[in-house]
Each structure stands twice: as C-alpha cells, then as structure tokens.
Amino acid sequence: MKNPERFIPTGELAGIEQSMIVDSAFGLVVITGCAHPGVGKILEVASEFGGVKGLIGGLHGFSDLHRIEDLDLICPAHCTLHKSAILRRYPEKCLVAGAGRVIEIPKN
Numbered sequence: 001m002k003n004p005e006r007f008i009p010t011g012e013l014a015g016i017e018q019s020m021i022v023d024s025a026f027g028l029v030v031i032t033g034c035a036h037p038g039v040g041k042i043l044e045v046a047s048e049f050g051g052v053k054g055l056i057g058g059l060h061g062f063s064d065l066h067r068i069e070d071l072d073l074i075c076p077a078h079c080t081l082h083k084s085a086i087l088r089r090y091p092e093k094c095l096v097a098g099a100g101r102v103i104e105i106p107k108n
C-alpha cells in the first residue's frame with residue numbers, strides 16, 4: 001500500500017522561488033507560487049520524484065501548452081497570463097482556481 005500523502009519541496013529554483021510536490025494516491029501534484037523559474041523547469045525537477053499527474057498554481061507567462069498535455073489535473077491560478085488559453089485547450093482536466101477554492105485530489 002502506498003504511503004499517505006507526503007510533501008516534497010523542489011528547493012529554490014533559479015534563485016527565485018520554490019514549489020511544492022504533493023505525493024498522493026493520485027500521483028505527484030505540483031503546487032507553484034508564480035512559477036517564475038519556468039513551468040518546464042519546475043516539472044523537470046518534480047519528475048525526478050516520479051510521474052507528475054497534476055499542476056496547481058500561478059503559471060506566470062507560461063505558453064508552451066504542449067508541456068502540460070499529459071497531466072490529468074491542471075489548475076491555473078492568479079498570475080497565469082494565458083489562463084483562458086489553457087482552459088480552452090484542456091477543458092476536461094482544468095479547474096478554475098480562486099481564493100477559497102478547495103481542491104480534492106482524486107484517488108486512482
């Protein structure tokens with residue numbers, strides 16, 4: 001049986017900020033702040049711990065949308081410049097973020 005959820009910090013990336021990886025029954029879910037180091041770099045670091053299934057948080061100016069096509073959960077938040085494009089491209093796996101939003105990570 002898989003261990004209960006654990007939290008793994010990415011460590012400081014690009015001398016700017018860090019993100020958090022939640023290792024859950026669903027799989028790895030990355031929670032970003034504003035993703036200033038770049039979504040690609042954040043996902044690259046997170047994938048060192050296993051397959052990333054979800055991404056939640058601010059994605060800043062991220063526009064390389066094919067990088068997130070294999071994710072099962074995408075929740076672009078506050079500072080995501082291309083939020084509407086992400087929601088249009090991946091409507092079946094996107095959640096709209098907002099203050100007070102509760103996200104229950106599904107179990108596989």
